Amino acid sequence: MTPSRHVSVGIAAPAERVYAYAVDPTHLPAWAAGLARSTVERVDGHWVAESPMGRVRIAFARPNDLGVLDHVVTLPDGEEVLNPMRVLPDGDGCEVVFTVRHREGMGDEELESDCRAVLADLERLRDLLEEGLARRAPADDWPRRRRSPPA
Template structure:
């Protein structure tokens, strides 16, 4: 499968960035191209996305800096976006990787790549604002 990875340097310490990024309620703040709204439903979250409602859950491990976003596409079918936050001096590096699914068109894949770039820019701006 074809993969796409973006990374961004965040001007915030890990102790500030990890709690923000690992909280699904913040997803619409930084991943605004993908997710316009989100609400908790039991142990999962219902995200309102450009493609319609999507059930997601997070798999997080602060020790390794992982914050994986698992989307349920259909019953028994999941797609995972792998992310990692790494301390880098006084700030952090955040990487986000997604894979092109078998049924994804070139146009959708290109659109998702563009959207992720925009979201990384938004994330950088959010942390500049949060940290001052």
């Protein structure tokens, strides 16, 4: 078993809207600085971004109505990292939970640093959605909004 930590934030926005916004890879630079520093683009059928780790490929789970935002990040060296992520409905709002895995060779401080970075990203996501700065995605378009299946 791989040790892990769950990092979460509550968002005062409907789960459907949060999912529809977060599952769109082109929105990642607005809220996920730990993953995408600049424009996310389709290259040879894959979502590709410049990240703090270098050029990475990102593949989200297939569109679903359960709020599953799991995604695999393929690092520049070819290593694939699964990042479990969920949008959990909670009344009129939701909770977004990201699981940070303790990877082989990772020290405790690096794990803590990753958790802080994930929390900062989730807080940006929350702020965008609560302040209405995120482009509104209609709830009736959930989960069809994402057009391309992962590679």
